Amino acid sequence: MMNYDKDLLLQELQQQQFESELISRRLARNNFRDFIPHIRPQYSAQWFHEVIADKLQAVYERKIQKLMIFVPPQHGKSELSTRSFPAWILGRSPNTKILIASYSSTLASSFNRDIQLRMDDEPYLALFPDTRLNGSNVVTVSTGGTLRNSEIFGVVGHEGFVKTVGVGGSLTGTSVDIGIIDDPIKDRADAQSLTIRESTWNWYTDVFETRLHNHSAQVMILTRWEEDDPAGRALDRDGLWSSTNPYGWHVISFPALRTKDQSQYDPRPVGAALWPERHSQEKIEKVKRDNPFTFNSMYQQDPKPSEESLVFPNWIEIDEMPHCDSYFNVIDFGYSIDPTFIGKVGRSGRNLYVDEIAYTPGLMNPDILDLFHAAGLDANIQTICDRAERKSVDELSAGYYKPDGVKVAGINAIPSEKGPGSVIAGISKLNEYTVHYTRRSRNIGKEVRNYKYIMLNGKPTNDPIDRWNHAMDAIRGGVWTIYGKPPVEHKSSATRITVQMRSNFGGGGPARGGRSW
Structure with a gap:
């Protein structure tokens, strides 16, 4: 009788295991x-x-x-x-x-x-x-x-x-x-x-x-x-x-550590680790302290640098370009795959406003003029251009003739000036203003979020990384050229006039191959 009960129990267990396996297979298939x-x-x-x-x-x-x-x-x-x-x-x-x-x-x-x-x-x-x-x-x-x-x-x-x-x-x-x-x-x-x-x-x-x-x-x-x-x-x-x-x-x-944004599929409290048994909160917070770049990108899946590494962390996005007291335009010339940046800059008091006109690689000088005029930019106000491209500056000033003989007017293009220390001088001058950029200036926004200082032992140096700076270089060069030096008085026989000092336009680098028309 006892053996019979054991055999029956074994059969029931085997049957349960068989049914469990069938259920498991059905679930796994579906x-x-x-x-x-x-x-x-x-x-x-x-x-x-x-x-x-x-x-x-x-x-x-x-x-x-x-x-x-x-x-x-x-x-x-x-x-x-x-x-x-x-x-x-x-x-x-x-x-x-x-x-x-x-x-x-x-x-x-x-x-x-x-x-x-x-x-x-x-x-x-x-x-x-x-x-x-x-x-x-x-x-x-x-x-x-x-x-x-x-x-x-x-x-x-x-x-x-x-x-x-x-x-x-x-x-x-x-x-x-x-x-x-x-x-x-x-x-x-x-x-x-x-x-x-x-x-x-x-x-x-x-x-x-x-x-x-x-x-x-x-x-x-x-x-x-x-x-x-x-x-x-x-x-x-x-x-x-x-x-x-x-x-x-x-x-x-x-994210490795839960952020404040609400997610219907993430039940963790803010700050909690995703898989604490394998990657503890303490371990990830140490990464955050030691290397904010790695923490933001690899662990948080949010590829933005820490604020202290950003060159311009406080620029403000606005809906539209407001009316300003004064304006100038800026151009940074692109090369083979680098974009040419064309922008409009306005100033009211200690506020600067920037609007992106073009951010396009492969532009020749005629293309730049065509975009400039198509955007309705004022050709008479100063357009500050990369001083290393003196030949292109001259050609933008002169204009060009289309194949049908129609003349496309030039613009008031002048080469940019560079202050002592060049890049750092321009950054310091820009930081004297509150800078705003329009919502449609998507590439300016990208550069603002990615233009960074070189980091050393987790701390920013004074040297920006030479990347994400096409719009930044144009705006920086334009602001320094227009506002970088204090006015100096000069006497003439008729009257005392105040002029903005300008450095010699010489010293430009070689022209870009193939850009001329």
Whole structure:
């Protein structure tokens, strides 16, 4: 009788385990958040991982077509979005074509191998028996069978695949249903390089996006090193999703320490750590004290420098340019990829007002004059230009003839002056005023938020970083030229007049190649 009871109890336990396994499999097939613990029981899933998983599932279901995920480093973002999500998608829909890109082909290939490992595991095979990979390594289609290597693998008997590539790699002939970009920029040094930011963005627009179709979805996961990173540019171009902007981005961001902004998916109190068991509040606050740049970008996903590092932390954004007592214009000439900045500056008492007219790379001198006149700027008031471009200053003053013989009038262009210490003198002079810039001056606003001093041991030096300063250089040079020196009295035979001292216009650097007409 006792043995019978034991056998019956064992059968009941086995039945319960079997039913529990069936429930677990059903949940894992239907819900990505349940898939992770089913195939990776060692993964320590946190509340925010469940939020990310639900958003990724919404991408698969096309409730979300463009998703950005900002999470601090070592918080499990790639495990979810890049290693496990593609495997779950191919289990559900083995005909899906998936592209994964990262800053290097080596990292992209590691994602490829990790996905394959998950799909070869017994728990996965039990979940999705119809999704199989080739049993052997297949490098090219010429060897026969479904491809399987470190760059691309396909699902046997189906059209789906995962292709991985480093940013800059070729995607010719690849049509993509879901594209995932995981950390397109390696580190801060690369993020601060305008050349790398430009090449990464060009690859995204010219290569990655051209592989998408009307029903494609994309996911971008990255650390926000710079405001001008790929995510920043995409948000600037496309905006946030709304009912009136269906092509915008859905963004979920988890700062390492909870900020004051309200978020429906973040239940933490202000200041609390995101994953205290792994990255304590004390540890992150030490990063904040020791390196505010790293704290703001890597940990808070808010790529703004600390206020003490900003050259102009107190500039004020206003709606429109007001009427001013006096005006002048400013121009900073661009080079191959640097923008030419054209702006209008007004002064009333100790207030300066700045309006952005143009911030465009590749402009020739005729283009500058055309933009100047099209904006309705007064050609008779002084326009302060970069003194290193004396030849361009002369040509802007002279005007030019169109091919049909029509003369385009020149402007009152004069080269800028530089005070003692040049940059520092101009910054000091600007700081004597309260400076306002119009809301439409988007690039001035970006420079204000990014023009920084070089930091040494966490403290600002007196030397600005030579970056994010095209508008700043123009405004600084114009203000010093107009207001930098006190008036000096000169006697003449007829009367005593007060004039603004001007330095010799000589000393300009070489003209820019190819800018002349």
